Amino acid sequence: MDYQSTRDASRRVSPAQAVLRGLAPDGGLFVAEPPRLALEPLAGLDAVSLAGALLGALLPGFAEMDKLTRSAYAGKFETPGLTPLVPAGGRYVLELFHGPTSAFKDIALSVLPRLITAARDALGVTEELLILTATSGDTGKAALAGFCDVPGTKIIVFYPENGVSAVQKAQMVTQAGENVRVCAVRGNFDDAQSAVKAVFAAGLPEGCGVRLSSANSINIGRLVPQTAYYFKAYFDLVRLGRIALGDPVDFSVPTGNFGDILAGFLAKRMGLPVGTLICASNRNSVLTDFLRTGIYDRNRPFYRTLSPSMDILVSSNLERLLWFMTRDEAWVASCMRALRETGRFTVPPALLGRIQADFSCASCDDAQTLETIGTVWREHGYLLDTHTAAAWHAAAQCSRPTVVLATASPFKFPEAVLAALGERAEGFGAMERLSALTGLPIPRGLAGLQTLPVLHRDVIDCKDMLNYVTGRVRQWQK
Ligand SMILES: *Cc1c(COP(=O)(O)O)cnc(C)c1O
Numbered sequence: 001m002d003y004q005s006t007r008d009a010s011r012r013v014s015p016a017q018a019v020l021r022g023l024a025p026d027g028g029l030f031v032a033e034p035p036r037l038a039l040e041p042l043a044g045l046d047a048v049s050l051a052g053a054l055l056g057a058l059l060p061g062f063a064e065m066d067k068l069t070r071s072a073y074a075g076k077f078e079t080p081g082l083t084p085l086v087p088a089g090g091r092y093v094l095e096l097f098h099g100p101t102s103a104f105k106d107i108a109l110s111v112l113p114r115l116i117t118a119a120r121d122a123l124g125v126t127e128e129l130l131i132l133t134a135t136s137g138d139t140g141k142a143a144l145a146g147f148c149d150v151p152g153t154k155i156i157v158f159y160p161e162n163g164v165s166a167v168q169k170a171q172m173v174t175q176a177g178e179n180v181r182v183c184a185v186r187g188n189f190d191d192a193q194s195a196v197k198a199v200f201a202a203g204l205p206e207g208c209g210v211r212l213s214s215a216n217s218i219n220i221g222r223l224v225p226q227t228a229y230y231f232k233a234y235f236d237l238v239r240l241g242r243i244a245l246g247d248p249v250d251f252s253v254p255t256g257n258f259g260d261i262l263a264g265f266l267a268k269r270m271g272l273p274v275g276t277l278i279c280a281s282n283r284n285s286v287l288t289d290f291l292r293t294g295i296y297d298r299n300r301p302f303y304r305t306l307s308p309s310m311d312i313l314v315s316s317n318l319e320r321l322l323w324f325m326t327r328d329e330a331w332v333a334s335c336m337r338a339l340r341e342t343g344r345f346t347v348p349p350a351l352l353g354r355i356q357a358d359f360s361c362a363s364c365d366d367a368q369t370l371e372t373i374g375t376v377w378r379e380h381g382y383l384l385d386t387h388t389a390a391a392w393h394a395a396a397q398c399s400r401p402t403v404v405l406a407t408a409s410p411f412k413f414p415e416a417v418l419a420a421l422g423e424r425a426e427g428f429g430a431m432e433r434l435s436a437l438t439g440l441p442i443p444r445g446l447a448g449l450q451t452l453p454v455l456h457r458d459v460i461d462c463k464d465m466l467n468y469v470t471g472r473v474r475q476w477q478k
């Protein structure tokens with residue numbers, strides 16, 4: 001199984017090369033048609049074994065994938081099953097936030113550093129790896145936690161100066177570790193993400209002894225571990241007697257960069273009976289509008305919302321979906337060129353129809369987000385975070401058994417969640433108040449955050465990113 005660029009079928013690479021490079025040299029994303037798997041042999045596996053089996057199937061050629069997966073997750077999650085499925089209000093909430101940083105990104109970013117270093121060793125690359133990551137809040141901390149003190153790697157995380165929650169910022173700027181750096185960028189997430197892509201395109205000076213790689217969901221190694229929890233949730237529903245093996249299940253997914261939901265699409269192509277994938281957006285409804293009209297148009301205001309990890313107008317992984325749906329690299333490349341040059345592209349009606357057969361969508365503004373959190377708490381005793389609330393809201397249209405993906409702990413956004421319950425408190429006081437009010441414990445990684453020293457204070461303009469990166473590399477090498 002080779003991977004290729006979404007923009008050029010002749011650029012084929014091994015799974016290890018795809019993981020190590022992150023982005024194809026032509027700016028496209030690495031893709032491959034996944035194998036179809038028999039469900040029965042997978043249905044009895046525990047969460048970690050299931051993850052190992054799926055990683056092995058989607059990234060063949062890595063040595064000892066089962067062992068790699070086991071050591072990646074060992075001792076990191078507060079729940080033995082990694083991703084528990086919790087019934088609430090006639091639906092099922094798939095809790096993906098029990099890892100070290102309380103966001104679903106821990107599931108992929110616990111594994112990615114091991115995949116990248118295994119790929120480097122297998123390919124005989126001797127240079128150090130520098131991971132560059134733009135974050136809308138959660139990827140940054142999860143990547144820092146994953147790469148901290150991993151030998152032979154350095155990581156720099158860029159976050160939008162005013163675009164993340166107070167807790168998210170505190171998680172990042174207190175990160176210790178010899179090989180980590182965190183820097184704020186003046187601008188929003190899209191600005192930070194384009195600046196990082198530009199650094200990749202420009203490259204580092206020849207002979208600097210460092211090779212760039214990415215921990216964003218443009219890296220296929222981020223998406224693959226995420227397929228596991230779709231399978232796990234499905235098999236849990238079978239085990240609960242809620243469905244029979246083969247019955248379709250809908251999944252509602254809080255969406256930003258389209259990575260999480262694309263993992264669900266991959267699971268469907270591997271043979272998991274996924275019904276509709278519901279793409280939930282916040283007020284930045286660029287994806288919802290696209291899925292309704294076939295017009296992707298980023299020429300619109302960028303709103304800062306209560307669900308900052310979904311404040312995105314350029315949704316990178318949509319490019320992968322376009323490829324899966326058309327297998328037409330030249331056409332995908334032309335869409336991406338149009339997006340770059342004019343900020344928009346359009347898909348023909350027949351293609352839109354095929355996309356709509358797999359995906360539906362809904363957007364949710366801040367008022368609806370708060371109302372959803374309040375209602376679900378009062379009526380069902382379940383506490384949603386602001387992102388998961390958007391997915392709960394979008395799931396209103398489902399008729400089949402429905403799994404709502406819970407992508408963050410409510411304690412990551414305590415002020416907003418507390419406001420939804422009709423109370424007010426600032427900063428870390430809000431976390432404690434929320435815990436007292438609901439009787440739910442503050443997650444391990446968030447408790448005590450306010451007492452840690454701030455270690456990172458850099459702030460830069462996007463245009464200075466390449467200089468910043470080369471400066472850091474020089475300092476590290478002294
Ligand atoms: C990153 C993130 C999302 C969006 O996921 P994508 O894979 O980028 O679509 C949703 N919710 C939370 C809490 C996140 O951190």
